[in-house]
Amino acid sequence: MIGSYIINIAFLGIIVSLVAYYISFRNNNEKFLTYARIGYHTSVVGLMVASAILMYLILTHQFQYTYVWSYSSMALPTGLLAASFWAGQEGSFLIWALIAGFVGVFLMSYSSNKGYEGQLMFVYSMIVGVLLLMLIVKDPFLRVWESFPGQVEKGFMPADGRGMNPLLQNYWMVIHPPVLFVGFAAMGATYAFAVAALLKKDYTHWVRPATPWFAFGVLSLGLGIMLGGYWAYETLGWGGYWAWDPVENSSLVPWLIGLAALHTMLAQRRSGAFVRTNLVLGIFTFVLVLYSTFLTRSGVLGATSVHSFVEPGWMAYILLLSFIIFFGGFGLLLLFLRMREMPSVPIEYNYMSREFALFLGAAALIFIALFTIVGTSSPIITNLIKGQVSAVDISFYEQTTTPFGIAVAFLAGFAQILWWKSSKARNILRNMIPGLFISAIATGVMIVIGLTSIMMILLTFAAWFVLVVNVQMAVKIGKNNPRFVGGAVAHIGVGLLFLGFITTAMYDKQQTIQLVEGEPVEALGYTLTYTGYSPAGHERWAFNVTAEREGRTINLAPVMYQSDFNNSLIRNPDIVNRLTFDFYLAPLGLDSKEVDGIAGSTHTLQRGREKNIEDYTITFVGFDMDSDQHVMGSSNEMVIGVDLDVSYNGEIERVVPEIVNRAGEMDFRPAMTSDASLEFNVVSIRPDQDNPDRSSVTLDIRKGGTQLTGTGPAKTQDVLIVEASIQPYINLVWVGTILASIGLLITIIRRANEARPKNVESWSAQ
Amino acid sequence: MNAKAIVAGVIIVIFLIFGAWSFLESNVEYTNFQDAYETGRTVQVEGTWVEEKGDEYNADRNEFIFYMADKNGQVVRVVLEGPRPNNFEIATSVVARGQFVSEDEFRSTNVLTKCPSKYEGTAEEMMGASSSDGQYYE
Numbered sequence: 001m002i003g004s005y006i007i008n009i010a011f012l013g014i015i016v017s018l019v020a021y022y023i024s025f026r027n028n029n030e031k032f033l034t035y036a037r038i039g040y041h042t043s044v045v046g047l048m049v050a051s052a053i054l055m056y057l058i059l060t061h062q063f064q065y066t067y068v069w070s071y072s073s074m075a076l077p078t079g080l081l082a083a084s085f086w087a088g089q090e091g092s093f094l095i096w097a098l099i100a101g102f103v104g105v106f107l108m109s110y111s112s113n114k115g116y117e118g119q120l121m122f123v124y125s126m127i128v129g130v131l132l133l134m135l136i137v138k139d140p141f142l143r144v145w146e147s148f149p150g151q152v153e154k155g156f157m158p159a160d161g162r163g164m165n166p167l168l169q170n171y172w173m174v175i176h177p178p179v180l181f182v183g184f185a186a187m188g189a190t191y192a193f194a195v196a197a198l199l200k201k202d203y204t205h206w207v208r209p210a211t212p213w214f215a216f217g218v219l220s221l222g223l224g225i226m227l228g229g230y231w232a233y234e235t236l237g238w239g240g241y242w243a244w245d246p247v248e249n250s251s252l253v254p255w256l257i258g259l260a261a262l263h264t265m266l267a268q269r270r271s272g273a274f275v276r277t278n279l280v281l282g283i284f285t286f287v288l289v290l291y292s293t294f295l296t297r298s299g300v301l302g303a304t305s306v307h308s309f310v311e312p313g314w315m316a317y318i319l320l321l322s323f324i325i326f327f328g329g330f331g332l333l334l335l336f337l338r339m340r341e342m343p344s345v346p347i348e349y350n351y352m353s354r355e356f357a358l359f360l361g362a363a364a365l366i367f368i369a370l371f372t373i374v375g376t377s378s379p380i381i382t383n384l385i386k387g388q389v390s391a392v393d394i395s396f397y398e399q400t401t402t403p404f405g406i407a408v409a410f411l412a413g414f415a416q417i418l419w420w421k422s423s424k425a426r427n428i429l430r431n432m433i434p435g436l437f438i439s440a441i442a443t444g445v446m447i448v449i450g451l452t453s454i455m456m457i458l459l460t461f462a463a464w465f466v467l468v469v470n471v472q473m474a475v476k477i478g479k480n481n482p483r484f485v486g487g488a489v490a491h492i493g494v495g496l497l498f499l500g501f502i503t504t505a506m507y508d509k510q511q512t513i514q515l516v517e518g519e520p521v522e523a524l525g526y527t528l529t530y531t532g533y534s535p536a537g538h539e540r541w542a543f544n545v546t547a548e549r550e551g552r553t554i555n556l557a558p559v560m561y562q563s564d565f566n567n568s569l570i571r572n573p574d575i576v577n578r579l580t581f582d583f584y585l586a587p588l589g590l591d592s593k594e595v596d597g598i599a600g601s602t603h604t605l606q607r608g609r610e611k612n613i614e615d616y617t618i619t620f621v622g623f624d625m626d627s628d629q630h631v632m633g634s635s636n637e638m639v640i641g642v643d644l645d646v647s648y649n650g651e652i653e654r655v656v657p658e659i660v661n662r663a664g665e666m667d668f669r670p671a672m673t674s675d676a677s678l679e680f681n682v683v684s685i686r687p688d689q690d691n692p693d694r695s696s697v698t699l700d701i702r703k704g705g706t707q708l709t710g711t712g713p714a715k716t717q718d719v720l721i722v723e724a725s726i727q728p729y730i731n732l733v734w735v736g737t738i739l740a741s742i743g744l745l746i747t748i749i750r751r752a753n754e755a756r757p758k759n760v761e762s763w764s765a766q
Numbered sequence: 767m768n769a770k771a772i773v774a775g776v777i778i779v780i781f782l783i784f785g786a787w788s789f790l791e792s793n794v795e796y797t798n799f800q801d802a803y804e805t806g807r808t809v810q811v812e813g814t815w816v817e818e819k820g821d822e823y824n825a826d827r828n829e830f831i832f833y834m835a836d837k838n839g840q841v842v843r844v845v846l847e848g849p850r851p852n853n854f855e856i857a858t859s860v861v862a863r864g865q866f867v868s869e870d871e872f873r874s875t876n877v878l879t880k881c882p883s884k885y886e887g888t889a890e891e892m893m894g895a896s897s898s899d900g901q902y903y904e
Contacts, residue, residue, distance in 0.1 A: 367781060367785075370785070371785050371788075374785065374789065375789070378789070378793065382793065388795070388796060389796060390793055390794055390795045390796050390810070391793075391794060392789060392792045392793050392794070393792040393793075393794050393808075395792045396788050396789060396791075396792035396793075399788045399791075399792070400784070400785055400788050512828045512848075514826075514828075588848070588849040589823075589849040589850060591823060591849075721828070721849050
């Protein structure tokens with residue numbers, strides 16, 4: 001297939017680029033720089049053409065291609081159809097390679113006027129090359145008879161595809177993966193910067209041009225992660241935006257490392273210290289992206305996660321593992337070889353300096369990353385050590401990361417108050433007073449309304465502190481120099497995020513509720529009524545629930561359906577968004593229930609079940625129809641006896657009221673207990689021949705002529721089981737994310753501007 | 767300088783010990799019912815649903831009750847705090863996470879069901895699903 005050839009051409013292009021870039025910086029040869037660029041651009045054009053072909057095949061339903069058949073179908077709407085491009089392994093590697101290719105074009109022009117292009121693009125080409133290698137092994141352009149040799153006849157065209165996993169079928173599928181891959185590509189760039197610095201033996205200047213790229217990586221990967229969290233919350237019904245799931249954790253780890261690096265790089269720019277730290281962190285950004293890919297795509301976690309990980313075959317497994325070893329080994333070996341010639345600038349051991357605070361904050365982030373990766377890898381670790389697979393509980397992550405989270409939050413406020421090099425204690429204190437004061441009051445309020453754990457109280461205090469201090473800073477910097485406001489704005493976002501984590505984790509309320517159709521139930525301040533289900537698109541069902549609160553009624557329609565694709569029950573929640581909280585309704589299941597009728601004069605007895613009425617215990621034993629005495633001479637008369645066991649004061653007596661059916665006309669014959677205290681009249685009978693135990697009878701029972709009150713006939717009703725929850729101030733999480741992103745964007749612009757050659761004396765100073 | 771390095775080293779070691787301790791503490795092992803009963807710990811037990819013994823959902827308490835045989839064939843009554851799990855009937859095996867609260871009740875907070883995966887398509891499926899209306903072309 002032409003697509004496969006083009007992938008091969010793209011791979012050749014990248015090899016040319018790799019070799020030519022190497023020669024160009026080795027021999028300082030400008031001509032080879034040109035060859036390298038041609039090679040790289042050929043590769044990117046190849047990736048564009050290959051992607052266009054795959055997209056065309058998907059949009060035109062060419063099901064003779066295994067990939068198209070596996071992940072799309074005729075029924076998919078256009079948006080999702082396009083998104084099925086990255087619904088499978090091969091396609092996700094293609095989109096990753098394509099985006100990495102594009103990012104590389106920017107990286108090339110960014111680095112060309114800074115004297116970095118040779119080394120940087122040499123390393124970056126290796127990354128694109130490895131992705132292309134993966135595409136050669138996992139070819140998205142295989143046809144079905146090539147995928148199933150001997151089983152499928154050549155030229156066969158399936159009528160329809162298997163379709164997309166229903167869990168992926170919403171608009172987040174269109175936006176989330178590409179953003180995540182931009183993050184992955186940016187982390188490739190940060191790796192390339194660190195390794196290029198080692199190749200160039202320039203251990204100090206590289207941080208300046210690299211800073212905006214680290215910020216870009218943190219921004220894009222962070223956005224990708226949060227979009228995934230929002231997706232899980234809004235559509236998948238996880239009940240929250242974060243579940244410490246391996247898929248989430250494994251992209252969180254490189255993000256944390258990139259974030260730590262961003263901060264120590266700022267410290268290096270000021271103090272010259274952290275030379276090795278930054279190189280190591282830079283190397284690990286991309287190695288951890290690869291490890292993340294390995295964890296989620298190699299099937300190693302298959303036994304212990306709710307996610308269904310596809311087994312990609314041993315080829316991909318080995319390849320991914322060797323990529324990790326290759327990129328990790330290459331970077332670290334180079335670092336080891338160059339270690340001696342690196343300048344060693346001791347950390348300013350002034351504890352009251354901003355660089356020291358940044359260092360501590362970065363160290364705390366690294367610890368969070370370390371514990372997260374250890375926890376996520378626990379199935380692998382336990383398998384290696386004990387030969388038995390087991391995973392850690394979510395409590396592991398909460399327990400280990402919270403103390404470091406407190407440190408991160410506090411330092412994100414504290415560092416802003418400190419000056420570079422050193423600060424006077426008096427100044428620090430003076431600047432801290434508003435923050436400490438407001439945080440103490442706010443934390444006090446939150447303790448009063450329900451915070452109990454010491455860790456959460458500390459975290460709350462730190463979260464308010466980072467928020468207040470950074471608002472202070474943003475106002476101050478914003479007045480004088482708005483271009484520098486990025487850090488403060490991003491950290492306001494961080495403060496809001498932390499507060500959102502706390503409110504949603506500590507003040508959330510949830511309740512499992514059964515909603516009998518038509519019966520209102522009070523829960524969490526809402527009056528919920530299940531009103532029945534209605535179709536919601538192809539084979540899907542919406543379960544309509546009205547939620548009434550303070551006179552306002554909102555209709556919620558969580559969706560639940562059995563999916564043919566993977567034979568599973570899909571549940572989508574529905575949410576009431578309010579400014580201060582979300583009311584979240586996740587469907588759990590639909591059941592049915594025997595409910596008593598309305599209280600009244602009759603009693604309904606299920607066969608075999610005892611019923612206590614006043615001091616009597618009455619059991620409906622069964623119908624008595626075959627006994628001869630009931631069959632009268634006249635053939636059109638039938639008598640049905642209702643056998644009742646009446647127990648009173650430990651004595652059991654059989655009482656048999658009867659129904660006489662004479663030519664369609666019903667006649668009821670009451671029966672009395674032997675002491676004539678109770679009289680039984682049959683009101684109606686409901687025999688069930690398939691399942692006699694489901695038979696029931698409704699009786700009118702009189703004691704001394706007075707009717708005993710009971711309940712009417714039972715009926716079967718649908719019961720919708722839902723989990724309702726209140727997510728207080730969850731909007732803080734989303735607003736925090738947006739502000740942090742805006743802050744990072746401002747930072748990127750500022751740092752990219754600072755890295756422009758005209759703003760720097762000399763880049764190529766060897 | 768040296769004293770500082772030692773202090774830093776000690777702090778790091780303390781953190782690592784804290785992490786290792788948490789790891790062991792929260793590690794949920796895969797084991798069998800016998801072991802789970804003897805240790806009383808929260809564990810994961812893999813096994814199969816004993817269909818003959820039936821199952822029941824108690825809507826009032828939101829509990830799903832079923833019988834499960836572990837790999838040694840020991841059958842235990844499992845009470846899941848929640849509704850019937852996804853794909854319970856078609857699961858080839860189930861993994862119950864929880865602990866014994868009494869001799870005859872394994873109280874579970876989460877039951878995973880392992881299903882015959884349909885993620886990867888097979889040739890039979892392709893031919894079977896569409897042989898009637900599939901078309902050939904050159």
